[in-house]
Amino acid sequence: MKIRVTCQGELELSDINDAVRLALCRLPDHARLGAEDPAAGRLLPDPGADAAETWAEVVRPGLLEWFGETDLAVRTDLQSALGDPGGGRKLRIGPERREAWIQVLNRARLCLVERYGFTEAELSAGVPGEIDSPRSLVRWELEIYGFLLSWLVEVESRQG
Amino acid sequence: MDRVRAGETVEAPARESRTESRAERATPWNVVVHNDPVNLMSYVTLVLRRVFGYPEARARKLMLEVHRRGRSVVWTGERERAELYVQQLHQHLLLATIERA
Numbered sequence: 027m028k029i030r031v032t033c034q035g036e037l038e039l040s041d042i043n044d045a046v047r048l049a050l051c052r053l054p055d056h057a058r059l060g061a062e063d064p065a066a067g068r069l070l071p072d073p074g075a076d077a078a079e080t081w082a083e084v085v086r087p088g089l090l091e092w093f094g095e096t097d098l099a100v101r102t103d104l105q106s107a108l109g110d111p112g113g114g115r116k117l118r119i120g121p122e123r124r125e126a127w128i129q130v131l132n133r134a135r136l137c138l139v140e141r142y143g144f145t146e147a148e149l150s151a152g153v154p155g156e157i158d159s160p161r162s163l164v165r166w167e168l169e170i171y172g173f174l175l176s177w178l179v180e181v182e183s184r185q186g
Numbered sequence: 187m188d189r190v191r192a193g194e195t196v197e198a199p200a201r202e203s204r205t206e207s208r209a210e211r212a213t214p215w216n217v218v219v220h221n222d223p224v225n226l227m228s229y230v231t232l233v234l235r236r237v238f239g240y241p242e243a244r245a246r247k248l249m250l251e252v253h254r255r256g257r258s259v260v261w262t263g264e265r266e267r268a269e270l271y272v273q274q275l276h277q278h279l280l281l282a283t284i285e286r287a
Contacts, residue, residue: 068222073272074283075215075265085273092277132229132279139224146223172226179228183235 029177035185037119037177047108049167050117054101056167057134059093065140069093069133093133099126121185124178131175138164214287215268217261221252222281233278234260237271262287 028040042050059066070089073081103123108114119127139149142164153169154162219230227249234245238261251258260282261271268284275282 068281069279071276071281072283073269073276074218074285077269077272077284080269085276088273089277128229129279132225135224136222136279149223176226176228179226179232183228183232 031177031181032118035121035181037124037174037181039117039119039174040115042108042115042117046170047114049170050104051108052167053130053134053171054097054104056138057093057097057100057130059090059137063137063141065137068136068140092129096126096129096133099123100130103127119178124182128175128178128182131171131178135168135171135175138168144168213265214262215265216259216285216287217268217271217275218257218283218285219248219252219260219275220281220283221256225280227253230280233275233280237274237278259287 027042027046028038030038030040032038039046059069070081070086072078073085100123103117103119107117138144142161144165148165149168153166157163157166219234230249230252231242231245234240234248235242238245240248248258248260261268265284272282272284
């Protein structure tokens with residue numbers, strides 16, 4: 027896979043291989059909060075200082091709406107770029123979509139760590155040598171998402 | 187219940203509660219960011235720059251404090267504004283709380 031920043035400020039991924047393509051296609055589902063999701067506490071944390079009630083009534087619905095909007099933007103990009111199983115090896119993330127991608131990549135990482143119970147030591151240890159289980163696949167996906175996220179954050183920091 | 191005699195003055199409860207809430211408003215509140223092992227350091231720095239308008243160096247210093255000490259007070263001021271900041275930090279998926287300074 028090749029990655030570059032175009033002169034229009036787009037992050038362009040080309041020659042996307044099957045494994046990365048699969049990881050990208052799974053991204054929106056990973057980032058989505060399900061019913062009784064163990065990641066809910068992390069994505070919708072308690073603000074402290076007796077503000078939980080206000081948060082539940084006012085802030086959380088807004089956050090969930092924001093999650094939905096960013097999910098839709100990323101799904102749309104993925105569908106148009108990689109939706110055709112026979113083709114689609116290039117993905118461009120334009121400046122107007124950058125925020126949504128940063129949000130969804132970050133959210134997916136947080137959700138996966140909560141759902142699979144990865145420890146800080148496991149996260150620091152790097153990717154597994156072999157992908158031989160759902161857990162090792164997810165650990166590898168965390169790395170791919172982190173890699174893309176670091177690129178997008180870098181571009182945003184420079185051009186934001 | 188206490189009886190009130192003619193000529194006595196009592197402080198109205200409503201007024202008392204207004205005084206309390208005024209005092210509460212005057213108390214400064216901290217916005218605290220807590221460490222988590224998932225958020226990228228560069229991302230936390232970016233969010234602190236965005237939300238508080240801090241220059242790069244200050245945002246990075248606060249981010250490193252979060253990383254090394256587990257938490258950092260990133261802003262102090264009135265409660266309403268502190269809640270707004272925490273809301274924005276939650277929108278960016280940072281672990282943040284408010285507490286009395």
